Amino acid sequence: MVDADGIYYLGPEGSFTHEAATLLNKGNLKSESTISLVFKKVDEREGSIGVVPIENSLEGPVNETLDNLYNYDNIYVIGEIEKKIELALATRSNDLSQIKRIYSHPHAFNEAREKLKELGFNEYIPVESTSKAAQIVSQDSEAAAICSTFAAKLYNLKVLLTINSHNNYTRFIVLSKEMSSNGNKSMILFTVPHKPGALYKVLQVFYDYNINILMIYSRPLKSIPWQYYFYLEYEGNISNHEFIEKLVKSTSVLKIKGAFSKLNNDPRF
């Protein structure tokens, strides 16, 4: 679907972002340890793309991603991937009775807590990521990991059961230095003049052009306390020049990140 020299994703190997990045057919997948490093690599390496999480349905936006989108004027969004976050109890053997230890990330353990209680497990050993848990368990036949089925497969573990995570979805975005004008949604970041009604005037432009706002978040501008920039996604693309002109006039700073579509339509992802 996307052709690139290198695809940099938020790691480690086996992370949910890694799984999302495998949906991009072509390119050499490379793990980075932070979201900011993914942006840095996309900025430095010609023809590369990046994959980072931008929003979780329970936790809200990923601030590090929004702030980097605001700071890198030359990095655009060319695609979106949405995934249901599902966890599994994974082991080397098929035998639950052999399990003496469970490794997981604290968030994942919280989601799995009830199910594990039913199985008689009340304690776990916390590690920095669910993929790290899978890696440890691949070396320990008396341990189980709470991790994604993707991480389980990567580390040759067997999935003993899956844990139903209610309403837990994450959206990932695909980054590139080339702006796209095709897609069914678009992203902008902006600041407004420091006077009453300023944000209202921006939203009025969308209303006047009958354009549906899909989401809006505000984030602090770190340079000035209690001043904000806005992050906004809307339905449609960036080809209406009159509309874009009106946006330019109603904002102080306007950063257009381009138009994009969902890369996956499979409900399993």
Added chain:
Amino acid sequence: MVDADGIYYLGPEGSFTHEAATLLNKGNLKSESTISLVFKKVDEREGSIGVVPIENSLEGPVNETLDNLYNYDNIYVIGEIEKKIELALATRSNDLSQIKRIYSHPHAFNEAREKLKELGFNEYIPVESTSKAAQIVSQDSEAAAICSTFAAKLYNLKVLLTINSHNNYTRFIVLSKEMSSNGNKSMILFTVPHKPGALYKVLQVFYDYNINILMIYSRPLKSIPWQYYFYLEYEGNISNHEFIEKLVKSTSVLKIKGAFSKLNNDPRF
């Protein structure tokens, strides 16, 4: 300034919220380990109040506070405290040359990194809070803590130097089960009908009444993926019934948290 049977704050003792809570003259200060527990105590104990952080000028809103404000219909905001976040290098002795170890929270160490480098310190021991660092150092004459001057004083430490933290402010709110209608700013939380222009219609009400919006954040409604509630603060109070009526009409759910003012006008806080 505020009279209460008990003042519950986000601890531990020596935390920045603890320092903010000491500005409330009357009441018995009690530390709680999470923001959600502070809300629970205010809900359960008649006549008590709570103090929690709501926003930092660099990091943005404190999601756990916003979500609890949305979920507790009967808890209101009666005051606000703003504090500059300043860090200090604190020890038991006055002698920097005796220091072999530095304890701190990772965020605080990041802020102090450059200054510590100048002094020849490149490493530190991470602990869960800056007040915990102060507590440890109070038992160890070869160690220093990166903590607030408040925590240093609480644990009888000497401040060897202060670290200038650029643009780092935190706002705290004072919680009560009694709504206040006096103050120069007000807080509401709301959802909008699921149709185009819905948020615009809400902001139009503010524009029509010439009321200045101070901040707006959106947060996910965990019950339905990709649906949001909005958190908004505006200039003025809640006494204009016509204005409030219009807000009721333009929103789906509206939760009015009352009017309040800043409790401190001292620039040092």
